[in-house]
Amino acid sequence: MRALVNILHLGLKELRTLIRDPAMMVLIVYAFSLSIYSSSTRIPETPHRATIAIVDEDRSPASQRIVDAFQEPYFLPPTLTDAAQMDRGMDRGRFTFTLNIPPDFQHDLIRGTQTTLQLNVDATQVSQAFTGAGAIQQIINEEVSRFMGNDDASSQLPVQAIVRAVFNPNLTESWFGAVNEIINQITMLSIILTGAAVIREREHGTIEHLLVMPVTPFEIMAAKVWSMGLVVLLAATLSLYGIVEGWLQVPLHGSITLFLFGAALHLFATTSMGIFLGTIARSMPQLGLLIILILIPLQILSGGMTPRESMPDFVQNIMLLAPTTHFVELGQHILFRGAGLWVVWPQLLALMTIGGVFFLFALSRLRKSMS
Numbered sequence: 001m002r003a004l005v006n007i008l009h010l011g012l013k014e015l016r017t018l019i020r021d022p023a024m025m026v027l028i029v030y031a032f033s034l035s036i037y038s039s040s041t042r043i044p045e046t047p048h049r050a051t052i053a054i055v056d057e058d059r060s061p062a063s064q065r066i067v068d069a070f071q072e073p074y075f076l077p078p079t080l081t082d083a084a085q086m087d088r089g090m091d092r093g094r095f096t097f098t099l100n101i102p103p104d105f106q107h108d109l110i111r112g113t114q115t116t117l118q119l120n121v122d123a124t125q126v127s128q129a130f131t132g133a134g135a136i137q138q139i140i141n142e143e144v145s146r147f148m149g150n151d152d153a154s155s156q157l158p159v160q161a162i163v164r165a166v167f168n169p170n171l172t173e174s175w176f177g178a179v180n181e182i183i184n185q186i187t188m189l190s191i192i193l194t195g196a197a198v199i200r201e202r203e204h205g206t207i208e209h210l211l212v213m214p215v216t217p218f219e220i221m222a223a224k225v226w227s228m229g230l231v232v233l234l235a236a237t238l239s240l241y242g243i244v245e246g247w248l249q250v251p252l253h254g255s256i257t258l259f260l261f262g263a264a265l266h267l268f269a270t271t272s273m274g275i276f277l278g279t280i281a282r283s284m285p286q287l288g289l290l291i292i293l294i295l296i297p298l299q300i301l302s303g304g305m306t307p308r309e310s311m312p313d314f315v316q317n318i319m320l321l322a323p324t325t326h327f328v329e330l331g332q333h334i335l336f337r338g339a340g341l342w343v344v345w346p347q348l349l350a351l352m353t354i355g356g357v358f359f360l361f362a363l364s365r366l367r368k369s370m371s
Contacts, residue, residue, distance in 0.1 A: 003219055006214075006223075007219050007222045007223045007226070008223075010215065010219060010220060010224075011222075011226050011227035012227070013223075014223060014224055014227040014228065015227050015230075017197070017200065018193070018227075018228075018231065024193065024196065027192070028189060028231065028235050029235075031185045031188070031189055032182075032185055032235045032239035032243065033239065035181065035185065036178055036181045036182060036239060036243050036244065037178075037243060037247060037248065039177055039181040040173075040174040040177035040248060041177070041248075046131055047131055047135055048073060048074065048128075049072065049073060049074075049075070050075050050096050050097060050128045051075075051076050051079075051094065051096050052075050052076070052078050052079070052095060052096065052097040052098070052099065052136075053078065053079040053080075053081050053085075053089055053090075053095040053098045054066075054067055054070075054079070054081070054100075054101065055080075055082060055083055055098070055100045057101060057103045057105075058102065058103055058104065058105040058106060060106035060107075062105060062106035062109055062143075062144070062147050063101045063105050066099075066101065066139070066143050066144075067080070069139045069140075069142075069143050070139065074135065078099075083100070086100070086120075090120060090122060093122065093124075095122065096121070096122045096125045096128050096129065096132065097120065097121055097122070097132055097133075097136060098119070098120040099118070099119050099120075100117065100118040100119075100120075101117055102115065102117065102118075105117075106147075109144065109147065117140065119133065119136060119137075121133050167253070167337055168336070174248055175248075175251075176336075178244045179244065179250065179252075179331060179332070179335050180305075180328070180331075182239060182240060182331075183324075183327060183328055183331050184299050184304065185236070185239075186232055186236050186263055186266065186267065186327075187266070187270050187298065187299070187327070189232050190228060190232045190270040190271050190274060191270050191271075191273055191274040191277065191291055191294075191295065192274065192287075192291060193231065193232065193271075194224050194225065194228045194272075194274030194278065195274040195275065195277045195278035195281065195287045195290075195291065196278070196284065197224050197228060197275075197278065198224070198274075198278025198279060198366075199278050199281060199282075199283065199284055199287055202282075203283075207370070217363060217366050217367045217370055220366070220370075221272075221275055221359075221362065221366055225267075225268065225272065225275070228274075229267035229268065233260060233267060236263060237256075237260060240252065240256060241256075253334075253335065253337065253338035254333070254334035254335050254336075254337070254339060254340075255334060255340070258334055258341060259330070259331060259334045259335060262330045262331070262334070262344065262351065265348060265351035265352050265355055266323050266327040266351050266355075268352075268356075268358075268359065269323035269351060269354050270323060272355065272361070272363075273294075273358055273362070275362045275365075275366060276361065276362040276365050276366075277290045277291065277294070279362070279366055279368075279369040280365075298322055299324065301319050301322075301325075302325045302327075303325060303328045303329060304324075304328045322354075323350075323351055323354045323355065323358075326350040326351050326354070327347070329347055330344045330351070
């Protein structure tokens with residue numbers, strides 16, 4: 001009972017210290033609000049008010065159909081220009097796309113002669129160029145097909161695939177990006193907060209005070225784990241409801257309670273990892289460098305950015321030792337597919353086991369650093 005009281009009071013001390021740290025408070029608010037919004041919407045799925053200039057050297061009904069097809073909100077009204085103005089506009093960054101329709105374009109279409117249109121793309125406008133070139137090609141193909149009288153060209157094919165997207169019918173990238181960013185921020189903030197708590201004890205000299213008090217390293221570590229884990233868990237909950245579901249309008253299919261339970265097990269592992277890094281680093285800059293070396297591989301190789309199936313087998317096997325791998329899989333199962341406990345119990349068991357191992361390892365390191 002005395003140990004529980006010590007853990008409670010030490011944890012409350014950590015919370016009071018965190019509240020008095022404005023830099024950390026700003027980081028928490030930003031990480032679970034603007035960072036999630038910007039990361040999930042930074043690369044649009046379709047062009048949005050992209051600028052395009054068209055050199056129409058044919059001046060025919062066929063070319064006019066193509067000019068009229070570029071409409072808002074995907075494209076701004078096209079600017080009709082000549083070749084010289086087109087090049088200058090591209091050089092000055094006025095146009096993201098320039099399209100050159102050659103002479104006799106309609107005549108070649110009617111005769112069945114192959115004709116070529118020139119599309120120039122300003123690749124420095126990455127967010128628009130990434131999706132815009134494909135959208136322009138699709139628009140041109142559709143308008144040419146309608147002009148030639150093949151409105152339903154797909155029905156003439158011997159085989160036609162009917163594609164149905166499950167769980168994300170419109171293939172909206174921000175749905176996936178928002179949830180994945182929540183998972184990344186939970187991992188990052190839990191490591192930073194607990195590691196910074198250990199560094200702060202050493203820099204402020206309070207570690208010596210703890211050594212002369214009737215508390216054990218286990219109580220000190222448990223207090224940091226539950227207090228910092230609680231802060232991250234509350235921030236993630238508010239972000240799920242306020243930012244992801246409210247602001248970004250991402251439908252969350254599964255049980256939020258089950259996801260938060262899995263997040264708590266994940267925090268058990270990552271906060272222990274943060275304490276371990278805090279015992280190694282001697283200052284906040286050193287802690288930041290260590291976190292970069294560990295956090296980036298965890299985020300890239302855990303399946304959040306690319307499917308694990310596309311990675312080499314030995315990488316997949318090694319990453320099974322990382323808690324992020326199981327947490328990413330658990331989060332996607334629950335929030336995307338609405339999975340229940342009977343589906344994600346292997347991930348919960350893995351997080352519990354990995355968290356226990358990390359906790360014991362960090363506790364051993366903390367005891368050595370305090371002795």
